[in-house]
Every structure is written in C-alpha cells, then in structure tokens.
Amino acid sequence: xxxxxxxxxxxxxxxxxxxxxxxxxxxxxxxxxxxxxxxxxxxxxxxxxxxxxxxxxxxxxxxxxxxxxxxxxxxxxxxxxxxxxxxxxxxxxxxxxxxxxxxxxxxxxxxxxxxxxxxxxxxxxxxxxxxxxxxxxxxxxxxxxxxxxxxxxx
Numbered sequence: 001x002x003x004x005x006x007x008x009x010x011x012x013x014x015x016x017x018x019x020x021x022x023x024x025x026x027x028x029x030x031x032x033x034x035x036x037x038x039x040x041x042x043x044x045x046x047x048x049x050x051x052x053x054x055x056x057x058x059x060x061x062x063x064x065x066x067x068x069x070x071x072x073x074x075x076x077x078x079x080x081x082x083x084x085x086x087x088x089x090x091x092x093x094x095x096x097x098x099x100x101x102x103x104x105x106x107x108x109x110x111x112x113x114x115x116x117x118x119x120x121x122x123x124x125x126x127x128x129x130x131x132x133x134x135x136x137x138x139x140x141x142x143x144x145x146x147x148x149x150x151x152x153x154x
Contacts, residue, residue: 002087003052004094009045013057014075017050021060021077025112045074047102049094051087058082061091063099066108070146071099073109076118088121096149108146110136119143 007014051059059078066072073095078088099107109127111118127145136142 001053002058002090004090005050005052006094006098007048007050009048009062011048011050013050014048014060014062017057017060017077017079018075020079021075024077047071047095047098048075049091049098051078051091053082053087059087059091061088061095063095063107065104069105070108071095071102071104071106073107076121083117089125092121092125096147100149104149106146106148108133108144110142110144112141113143114141122147 005011009015045062045064047064048060048062050057059076059082061076062074063071064074073092076088076091078091096107107127108130109122110132111122113119122145125147127147130144130146131137132139132142132144136144
C-alpha cells in the first residue's frame with residue numbers, strides 16, 4: 001500500500017530521491033543537464049509529497065509558486081523498480097489537491113523530450129502542452145504543460 005506524506009525540501013528522504021533523479025537526468029540530458037540543473041535547486045521548497053511503500057520512500061514530487069494563480073510541479077521521480085504502478089499519478093494528484101487547497105487555479109510544469117514516460121504521465125493526467133514559458137522559451141528539448149485545477153470549495 002502507498003502512503004503519502006506532505007513535507008518540505010529539508011526531508012532527508014526527498015533529498016535522497018532527488019539525488020537519484022538528478023543522476024538519471026544527467027544521463028538523459030547529456031550536455032544540456034547543467035542548463036536544467038540551475039532551475040532545479042531544492043532548497044526552500046515548502047510543498048513536497050513523498051510516497052512510501054512499507055515505510056520505504058519510493059517516489060516524490062513538489063510544487064512551488066510560479067505565478068499568483070499557478071503552482072509549478074517540480075522534482076517528480078519514482079524509483080525504477082516501482083514504476084508503472086500508478087504511484088506517479090497518486091503523487092501528482094496529491095500535489096494538485098494541495099495546490100487547490102492553497103487557492104491556486106492551475107499547475108504548470110516543464111519536462112524534457114528525452115523523458116517520454118513523463119510526457120505520457122502528464123498527458124494521461126489531463127495536462128495540455130503549452131508554449132514554453134520563462135527560462136524554457138526557445139529550448140528545443142523542453143515541453144511545457146498546464147492543467148486547470150479545481151480549487152477547494154468550487
């Protein structure tokens with residue numbers, strides 16, 4: 001059974017999972033990795049979701065404010081041996097719920113074209129491709145998404 005915990009970026013389980021994520025992305029992104037890494041610092045992230053299976057951390061995700069009405073989904077990662085079990089969708093749904101509780105109307109995110117499983121996850125969960133935003137404008141490898149979320153009480 002998957003149990004979720006809401007925490008922040010000081011959580012040692014989150015830090016450990018992000019190290020594995022960064023190692024995976026360094027392989028996938030190759031020479032482009034240093035460009036992306038500058039936007040993926042985890043200090044001071046206040047909204048982190050961790051997934052545990054039998055008290056073992058198996059996945060994570062985070063949100064941080066992007067705009068007055070939007071949270072940006074960051075640092076989504078599932079241990080390879082736990083993929084294709086729906087855990088990423090569970091984490092993503094919890095992040096969306098949390099954003100809605102905080103009165104945000106939408107979630108945005110960026111992922112890379114070299115991460116087809118991530119692209120599929122976001123499409124499957126109702127995210128729509130949008131023009132690249134912010135630092136990702138003009139970046140060929142980036143794909144940006146957006147999803148309107150239902151705010152609590154609506």
